[in-house]
Amino acid sequence: MLAYLLKRFLSMLITLWLIVSITFFLMHTVPGSPFDREGRAMPATVEKNLMALYSLDKPLLVQYAAYLKSLVQFELGPSIIRHPETVNSMLARTFPVSAKLGFAALFISIIAGVSLGVVAALRHNRLIDYAATVFAVIGIAVPNFVVAPLLIKYFAVEWKLLPAATWGTWQHVVLPALALSFGPTAIIARLTRTSMLEVLTQEYIETAKAKGLHPAVIIVKHALRNSLLPVITLLGALVANVLTGSFVIEKIFAIPGMGKYFVDSIYNRDYTVIMGTTVFYSILLIVMMFVVDVVYSLIDPRIKLHKKEG
């Protein structure tokens, strides 16, 4: 087991290194620099000094080596644009906000998505199944910048139940979490439905019926567990995605989360922030993939994390 973990950890590091390298060089092939401003040009000497300050005047390979060195020390560097904040402190400030919102959204989408999927599968080809399918299509097709204003219009403006925007109490979490969960709920529901329908045609379900088990027992004990396997695969990527914030939702609800920095940093060519957010997201994603594998082996005994000898 230890050998497996070690091997796995090593491969995670290699993956991360590959992502870091590719992003680093790709980022520097994008034309422009952090100091480009539309309209007015920066005096040449000022720009030169700034470039020197952030070591941007050195050859790319030297910069790359320096970045890797600081990365090993978990030092993501200073933000070029938002001087004097460092990328580390920026992540420490914004990630908890995005994560809180993300967890709330995930919670909603898992509960709602799985229930909807199961119900649709059990009522296959009946009204509720069609309703669930229609909802799923809408959920996937309608972007959340359409959903969010609608939620604000009704829940905040017309019925005055919840705050319209900003961040603070738990009431502030509800609307953005709902808006953010809309798409994932639809995807999970669809996946659960398909997978559940497939499991329900398996012969071991027939065997369970032949034992005289109650339908509810058959569904929960024999069908649901096996049909959640593909959903868990999806969740790995989804968790990393949702926890790191959504540019759109955070913008609409004026939430001080991470999502904004992903997008802003690219426009500004804020190299350290681009690298920092990418590295952070990658680590989260890689760790989640590992977690998915562990959960898989817990649910399905046929999957062993470490191969036994012989």
Next chain:
Amino acid sequence: MEKLLQVENLHVTFKTHGGEIQAVRGVSFSLDKGETLAIVGESGCGKSVTARSIMRLIPEHTGRIREGRILFEGRDLLALTEKEMRELRGSAISMIFQDAMTSLNPTISIGEQIMEGIIRHQKVSRAAAREQAVEMLHLVGIANPERRLKQYLHEFSGGMRQRIMIAIALVCRPSILIADEPTTALDVTIQAQILELFKTIQRRTGVSIIMITHDMGVVAKMANKVCVMYAGKVVEAGTVRDIFYNPQHPYTKGLLYSMPRLDDDSHEPLYSIPGTPPDLFSPPKGCAFAARCDYALEVCRHHQPEFSCIQSQHQVACWLQDPRAKHVFPLRTATGM
């Protein structure tokens, strides 16, 4: 004497996109205590559907039992509520499916899969259920039952899996065991072992067995009585001796003739019945086998043959049994011979 199980005039249909399939068209048979009945026929003849109808386990949205009665100890199973039926499933009537690999849940331990039936029907503690499960695994010939209980399906071989299926089916001491092609997925030596196991268990527990199969070898080894089914109907029924030594229906004869023989060294290709079974969306008006029958008469194509009794239990539905048929030369044969 009252029969343990009596199926009378069973009709089952399935709704499909192409229309309604008449899968079972008036099947009747009976089963006594401790007896083994084999239902034989080729794929799609309705033998599995018949078996599943007894458990009331045909697909609920598409399948429908149109007509008939299934009397179990005098009670009509078709008149029971679903809840009453659940009480019987797995306790009074059990079923074994063809492929144990797909018929057992891969993510639940074998022990749990055996125990859940016991706990369900006998309302005993887990510890007591465990004890029974161990005993049952022992009975079906699995060594080390205590340790094996914790294992999962993929840790067992094909024969062992089928033994586990049998253990699950028998653990609540049912009076009827329905085995749907229980040995088809196994190789011949394992097949022989499993059939032997059925016999041992039947001697010990007195369970009645309905064996669904297309393998005449299995029939010869296991059955007391045989029903030969074709296109949703029983075409011939009798004791195993009647069927093997005195087959009357051309289809039964064809089935027997298409079995490979060890003592045959004629280098002739193995016989097979020409043609394919009829379309059950619109079954033929006359005898369903007429189109493939070497002895078909004109009457066969227009009128259903009635059952005629050859001997006490030996019945056959064929126009050739009609006294008038003896003077008619076969009109047109399927093979053109």
